[in-house]
Amino acid sequence: MPVTERPAGFAAYVAVTAAYWAFMLTDGGLRMLVLLHFNSLGFSPVQLAYLFVLYEIAGVVTNLSAGWIAARFGLTTTLYAGLGLQVLALVALAQLDPAWSVAASVVFVMAVQGVSGVAKDLAKMSSKSAVKLLAPEGDGLFRWVALLTGSKNAVKGFGFLLGAAALGLFGFVPSVLGMAVVLGVILVAVLVRMPPGLPAGRKDAKFRDVLSSNPRVNWLSAARVFLFGARDVWFVVGIPIYFYSVLSDGSPEGQRAAFFMIGVFMAIWVILYGAVQARAPALLRSHARSAQELAGAARFWVGTLVFVPALLALSVWLVGQPTWWLTTLVVVGLLVFGVLFALNSALHSYLILAFTSAERVTMDVGFYYMANAAGRLIGTVLSGLTYQLGGLPLCLGTAAVMIALSWVSIGRISGGASTSPA
Structure with a gap:
């Protein structure tokens, strides 16, 4: 079934996706604002790293419960709650007082980031579950x-x-x-104009059902923990601070230039990542392969x-001091990683x-993204710790170990399936 075909509920899918895009725009902007500021x-x-720890802890807790909340009260409820909490988090962060001590600032920003973490995972679970409920099965599902x-x-x-650009041009609070204003307008729009199509809640949904008894879901969730931990162990703190140390001369002009260049790299990396994800069904020839064969492909690629x-x-450790060619190698290598x-x-x-099944989709998706958040939490903590203890080489070496653990986990799903990329 072509992606352009419109099943029942397509308008609701579009509305949820548009709201999720708006949310993720603020989520990415907020991360760079907090980190660089x-x-x-x-x-x-x-x-x-501490500034983002509660954000990830909130993700673990939220995803574990969000599946049940959506099953009990409906997907629109979790979407509205996610957008509303993000608006509140942005407004609260603007109240940060520069006169506060470092300890007070860290605690306050951690708390606000925790609210933002709850908001993000409510919105994510809503949008991902909507795909399962509204999209066609088989290769059409993969493409959607x-x-x-x-x-x-x-x-x-x-x-x-x-x-990054807004921080350099307008400052933190503006x-x-x-x-907050832009996302608030989006929230009002979806509240007023949300099309029908998403399911309402079920009063018989039990919280104990959030834990999956499906071994494939559990092993896939374990693989997800290590995969996203391996990314965030260098992505959250290590690489931005490494690039800042290389690019900034300490002057206000140098800081602004460094902010912009770091923001450009992070943007290019995530945009490239998203573009490849969107093309993944064609690149992997998913139309001719079963779910079990694609599980085998997952083992190959990890x-x-x-x-x-x-x-x-190994390269950064052997060279020791940053050079232009080493920085170029790191940039190219991380784009290949992406x-x-x-x-x-x-x-x-x-x-x-x-x-998963349509009956358990919110539960299993919530459990899976709980594992995703747990991986991000582990990676976030290790990002600051490994960079402080061993610099960029230890960050990247830790990432390699975590990817190896993801390979072991996904292998329990793929079993005897082919591990060839073809």
Whole structure:
């Protein structure tokens, strides 16, 4: 079934997707604003990681319960709640007082980021579950999932660039309030004009049902933990701070230039990641392959991915001091990482929907994204810790180890399926 065909509920799918895009634009912008603003204030790598810890903890808790909330009260409820909480988080962050101590600032920003983490995962679970309920099965399902996930990450990439540019041009508070206003308008629009098509809640939904008894869902979730931990261990703190140390001369002009260049790299990386995700069904020839064969392909591609951070870690460690060619190698290597990571992530996002049923979709998707958030939490904590202890080589080396663990986990699903990419 072509992606352009419109099944019942298509208008609701479009509305949910548009709202999710708007949310992810602010999510990407907020991450860059917080990271670069507090780095410029002199926060250490570990302190910067702390700013995002509650955001990821909130994601773990939210995803575990969001599936039940959506099953009980309906997907529109979780979508509206996610958008509304993000608006509140942005407005609250604008109240940060520069006169506060470092400790008070860290605690306040952690709390606000926690609210933002709840908001993001409510919105994510709503949009991903809507795909399973409204999209066709088989290869059509893979293409719809890939389009949603790929476009979401491309939008988030623009958010990284927007946040970095806004910080340099307008400052922290005006940028945060501007994003709150835009997202507030989107929230009002979907409240007033949401088309019918998404299911209402079921009063018989039990909270204990959030834990999956499907071994394929559980092993896929374990693979997701290690895959996203491997990305965030260098993505959250390590690479932005490494690039800042290389690019900034400490002057206000140098800081602005560094903010912009870091934002451009992060944006390009996430946009490339999203573009490859959107093309994943064609690249992987999913129309001719079963879910079990695609699970075998997932094992192949994660096994290939492990070599990228391992070789980058070895290169940075052997050279020692940053040079122009080493920085170029790191940039190119991380873009290759992004391409391979996107193929793996797209396969995971399809497999979770292929392995679940319409009756359990919100529960299993919530459980799976709980694992995703747990991986991001582990990666976030390790990002600040490994960079402070061993710099970029330790960040990248830790990423390689976590990818190897993801390969072991996905192997329990693929079993005897072919591990060839063809």
